[in-house]
Amino acid sequence: DFLRALDEVRPSYGAATETLEQYRPGGMLDIGPQYHATLAELQQLLESVEQQEAVPLSAALLWGDSGTGKTALASTLAIDSGFPFVKVVTTDSMVGYSDAARCSQITKVFEEAYRSPLSLIVLDDIENLLAYRSVGLRYADAVLSVLIESLKKLPPPGHHLFVIGTTSNKEMMQTLGLSKYFQLELEVPPLDSTAVQMVLAASGAPRGVDFSAAAETLYGERVPIKDLLFALHVSAQGLAPGETTVSASAFQRVWARIAKAEA
Amino acid sequence: DFLRALDEVRPSYGAATETLEQYRPGGMLDIGPQYHATLAELQQLLESVEQQEAVPLSAALLWGDSGTGKTALASTLAIDSGFPFVKVVTTDSMVGYSDAARCSQITKVFEEAYRSPLSLIVLDDIENLLAYRSVGLRYADAVLSVLIESLKKLPPPGHHLFVIGTTSNKEMMQTLGLSKYFQLELEVPPLDSTAVQMVLAASGAPRGVDFSAAAETLYGERVPIKDLLFALHVSAQGLAPGETTVSASAFQRVWARIAKAEA
Amino acid sequence: DFLRALDEVRPSYGAATETLEQYRPGGMLDIGPQYHATLAELQQLLESVEQQEAVPLSAALLWGDSGTGKTALASTLAIDSGFPFVKVVTTDSMVGYSDAARCSQITKVFEEAYRSPLSLIVLDDIENLLAYRSVGLRYADAVLSVLIESLKKLPPPGHHLFVIGTTSNKEMMQTLGLSKYFQLELEVPPLDSTAVQMVLAASGAPRGVDFSAAAETLYGERVPIKDLLFALHVSAQGLAPGETTVSASAFQRVWARIAKAEA
Amino acid sequence: DFLRALDEVRPSYGAATETLEQYRPGGMLDIGPQYHATLAELQQLLESVEQQEAVPLSAALLWGDSGTGKTALASTLAIDSGFPFVKVVTTDSMVGYSDAARCSQITKVFEEAYRSPLSLIVLDDIENLLAYRSVGLRYADAVLSVLIESLKKLPPPGHHLFVIGTTSNKEMMQTLGLSKYFQLELEVPPLDSTAVQMVLAASGAPRGVDFSAAAETLYGERVPIKDLLFALHVSAQGLAPGETTVSASAFQRVWARIAKAEA
Amino acid sequence: DFLRALDEVRPSYGAATETLEQYRPGGMLDIGPQYHATLAELQQLLESVEQQEAVPLSAALLWGDSGTGKTALASTLAIDSGFPFVKVVTTDSMVGYSDAARCSQITKVFEEAYRSPLSLIVLDDIENLLAYRSVGLRYADAVLSVLIESLKKLPPPGHHLFVIGTTSNKEMMQTLGLSKYFQLELEVPPLDSTAVQMVLAASGAPRGVDFSAAAETLYGERVPIKDLLFALHVSAQGLAPGETTVSASAFQRVWARIAKAEA
Amino acid sequence: DFLRALDEVRPSYGAATETLEQYRPGGMLDIGPQYHATLAELQQLLESVEQQEAVPLSAALLWGDSGTGKTALASTLAIDSGFPFVKVVTTDSMVGYSDAARCSQITKVFEEAYRSPLSLIVLDDIENLLAYRSVGLRYADAVLSVLIESLKKLPPPGHHLFVIGTTSNKEMMQTLGLSKYFQLELEVPPLDSTAVQMVLAASGAPRGVDFSAAAETLYGERVPIKDLLFALHVSAQGLAPGETTVSASAFQRVWARIAKAEA
Numbered sequence A, B, C, D, E, F: 001d002f003l004r005a006l007d008e009v010r011p012s013y014g015a016a017t018e019t020l021e022q023y024r025p026g027g028m029l030d031i032g033p034q035y036h037a038t039l040a041e042l043q044q045l046l047e048s049v050e051q052q053e054a055v056p057l058s059a060a061l062l063w064g065d066s067g068t069g070k071t072a073l074a075s076t077l078a079i080d081s082g083f084p085f086v087k088v089v090t091t092d093s094m095v096g097y098s099d100a101a102r103c104s105q106i107t108k109v110f111e112e113a114y115r116s117p118l119s120l121i122v123l124d125d126i127e128n129l130l131a132y133r134s135v136g137l138r139y140a141d142a143v144l145s146v147l148i149e150s151l152k153k154l155p156p157p158g159h160h161l162f163v164i165g166t167t168s169n170k171e172m173m174q175t176l177g178l179s180k181y182f183q184l185e186l187e188v189p190p191l192d193s194t195a196v197q198m199v200l201a202a203s204g205a206p207r208g209v210d211f212s213a214a215a216e217t218l219y220g221e222r223v224p225i226k227d228l229l230f231a232l233h234v235s236a237q238g239l240a241p242g243e244t245t246v247s248a249s250a251f252q253r254v255w256a257r258i259a260k261a262e263a
Ligand SMILES: Nc1ncnc2c1ncn2[C@@H]1O[C@H](COP(=O)(O)OP(=O)(O)OP(=O)(O)O)[C@@H](O)[C@H]1O
Pocket: A023, A024, A025, A026, A027, A028, A029, A030, A031, A064, A065, A066, A067, A068, A069, A070, A071, A072, A073, A125, A166, A167, A168, A225, A226, A229
């Protein structure tokens, strides 16, 4: 199927792609039909950009709660796009930078993209790129200007650019007037109970896990995939040397602490 | 008729005009009577500036929703004006600039214009030139000062200047005290159903489109021309190699996604 | 009469006066009794400054709607004053300047004025000198300080200074504490219907105009002289080569657009 | 009496004193008992500073409406004090200065004062020194700090400092926490009708004035001395060459305009 | 037991560890079961980071009233972790630093940590690192950005990082959007009466203390350990040379003053 | 008694101590039991710092109305402490300084203190050190950070630091989060009628004063010692050459003016 196809075809585009790999360290698991639909829609837009002369610029937004897999998904799309220029714009490479330095780094990425006939840029975690604070409505206005102006500016004739944004604060996108630059908005939701089962089943989780019981604990909740994977690994810590199965109670104890912190 | 006339006569004024061409990449389609009326009014004002000694400075504002064709229209007017100096002031050439750099670039454009006996300046997307954010009423005040002062300052005796502004935020123009510097304010509205039909008919849309059915989908809505053209191209992406007609259902599926994003 | 007298006596004071001439490009028309009264009052104050040893400093404020002729009136007074030093402080010569540069330019004008035994300074369009925005109560505080401090500071013993301010925002003058530095406040009102008739009659309007009918259109309204003159010129644009009279309907069509924009 | 005594004894203390003279250009007129009482109280405090070892620092505030004579009074006291160091801190010598430059100029005046065994500093028009705007509560905080800290800091042992402040905004003094540094607060009120009569009688007003009638116009009003003197001089402007008495009607016409502007 | 084990095994990791020792000058006392539970939970997380390949980054937050022992606890954990890189980020080494200097110091600590395969960073007293003021919601936004971005950024492949934050303002963590980066949140509570007894018993308090009576004073209150230790030492000050036991009344007198200050 | 003891033992610690002397120019008078109690409490804390190894840092706050003697009291304690390092941090030595300069001066004082085994720092008039304005809640945040961080930072092992703060705005201390760094808070109240009598009796007031009657005037009021001493000296100014007793009426007249200014 589509998903598997994505994982199989991984051409190597040098440093940029290697960097992108780090955002899906454990590889991508199949987590159900909504995931497939999202991928298919993004794929169509991506192909339009590539093949339709009249679509020089297009942007899609992935939104959803913290830890639902937005960055991993965007990275996967970027890696699998086969575009000659792919780059992620992320705060990881800007810690401690001034606003001005952030602006010029982002501007530089877009300018490089304009030089390639076919480019893909991931604007990851837009609320953090903007240093957005919901309280007091504080954000880096110079960075916002760069984002808006870059999302609006056409690449040179004959060149094509696809932008994928990710955010866990969709309301902010509206508030700051960024929404209108994204033609598509797609939710990356937390896992439902079926998806949780798929993850538990598929995860080569540390030395095994007592599936049925653990899934029960989570039944009815919508779970960010990040928290689920984290809890699995931490609860595996208590295992005796020879043991390979995480007991339901060990998992539940860890999960209770993590989930409480999340509420 | 007038519209066709515009398209036929396209004298070449060098680099500035070539730059302006990029804002109407697919050429201009005839989209009905209101479009004609708007063009006629702007034309009269333009001619007054050119021929009446006593009208050294005049400004018109094009306003309307995002993607209705304001920039394309202003560019068309500028290209067809035949004025020896035409220039568009746009954020496209200022991404990542400081406020001070923006101010001096805008000031420079006006100073160059004063040197020509007959000049036309497009102030495109004024809300973005000002980095205006409706929430928190934030904007670049230094840039606003430059705009106000330039819109108020007469060119030297015997010289004439025509300014066309575009904005999708007419209320902001009032709020910031910019409205009073524009003698004419003209709306560029989204397409009504008749205009949609004209666009569908005229568009050499990618490999044809199933007109009647697609138009039906849009019946009763007012549609920005940008979104319509975009949806046409993306839906054409699904076509099989030999196929040349976008099916109504393919168009509708894409349109539903785009339009939802817009709401 | 007084008005005519003003126009006849125009001594030449070099560059400064030439600059002032540009603010009344079409010459000054007689627009009725209130205009005369205003001129007479300003004249008396001007003469006090010139002849009374005990009045070293005096200031008058001209206020009224946009385009009513405040700048033209102040320029006329300055030109006709015969004072050895006359200068207009205006944003026209400060486009793109920083606040600090504005402050030092204004300070310099006053310092030059102190060197002349008899000086007149026009502070034109004070709201724009201050970059005042009514929304958010934003303005250049450093410039306000310079204005206040200059309006308060006496010229050296034996020297005399007369200041004329113009503004279309009288309320702002109060809000910012500027009012108290002006001994006289005089309104420059929009034209009433009699004055409109006088302008239509007197204006060597482009190739004539069908007075009676055009005046009718404006009957009952108070009209800024700027808009009236503008509409006259633009409507003259439609005239056939041989024609010399603007028809009432042509004028009305233009006027409707302009006036709507003004509302 | 006391007042006359003040005027008679005017020792010369060089430049500073000459500068102070400019703030009472027409000399000081006797304007009644309250004026005498105010002078007497200030005199006692001044003498304490001079003669009591235990009062190294003292400050008095003169407050009252615009143009009531506060600066003239403070200057008179400074000139007549006979102190070896007297200086006025005023915006007149700081037009166009940055806040930092203002701070260092004020600091320098105090530091010079500390070097003299007996010093008097006039802080004139404190609201303008602070660039205080009642709307929006804006002011130069760095200057406020310098004022507070200077008003609080004792001169070196054996040295004595007397500070006189003037302001037309007593409420601001409280708001900004300046009041508590002034041991004495004295009002300089506008003229009552008796005082008006005294000024009219005493003023060598330009070529005489028809006292009784003019005084009538002002009967019952409280008049700032500045406005009264200004109106007298302007109304004298209308006199025919040989005439030496301002008619009541001429005075009343001018007064009506001035007073209206003041309201 | 666990606690004692911690105290016994203290490997020496050079300067960083010595610095950490200063935050628990008097050594750590056993203060009951909650303290043990907290330590055990932190220990499990720490071991996950060390041993689970799939947990490259993890963070825990210690929160509680002022003086409850958060910094001492975090330091103890860091010292006992045996990690090759341990460092505390604290305002102690940044007094008088600009925001920019703070940012670059924090950034540098994280960059050093990334170079070690196994690192532990204590972010001590986060409200002070941020110069957070609850009134007016003021804080150093640049520092907040650095913290958020560092808490989100993964160490290089194969490297592991554990972060312990401490704060006495848990609500701020939520307000500023910092909470979601901590997988675990653990309260460090003030002492209950049992714990008070344990401290009194265990403390080699200055020259002994009359336990039972002193404890009575505190019965029913929840007491920060810092205040209790402080009061014990100050009350010991009154002792006569030969005396070795603090009397209940001496302790009570001091305690009343301290506790009042705290209320 | 204790008080007298303080005055007798005054070891000389060089420049710093001489500077401190200037804050109690007339020497210290005994003003009753509360004063004694305050001194005793401070003394105990001071001795703890000196003698208890486990109290490396301690801080006490003196608060009370303007002019009650807080600075004089803190200076007295500092002088009499016998500590090898004593220093007062005051705006007196920072007039006209930028915030950054203030920060580095304060930081420097603390750093010097850390070098001495036993140090005492007076933070005088904290509201002015912070340039705190109650209206608009404005203050120097960088200075606040330096104060908080210095009050929290332990001196190096074996070194001891005692801090005395003074303020007339105790509420601000709470608002800005400074209170919690002071273990002791002690009020320095205005004089009650008994204390007023003691001051009148003790003061070698200028050439004597008619005690009973003057005291009556103040009976029932709580009087800052500063105002009382000031009024005594100013009223002594009216004395005839040979006279040595201030009359009750002379005192009352001055007192009425001063006290009114204070209300
Ligand atoms: N489909 C998937 N299969 C396996 N692992 C996944 C999948 N999606 C996400 N993950 C893992 O889950 C973790 C969280 O994913 P990711 O960082 O993409 O979430 P996010 O939505 O971007 O979170 P945030 O809102 O915090 O930025 C990552 O470690 C990622 O590798």
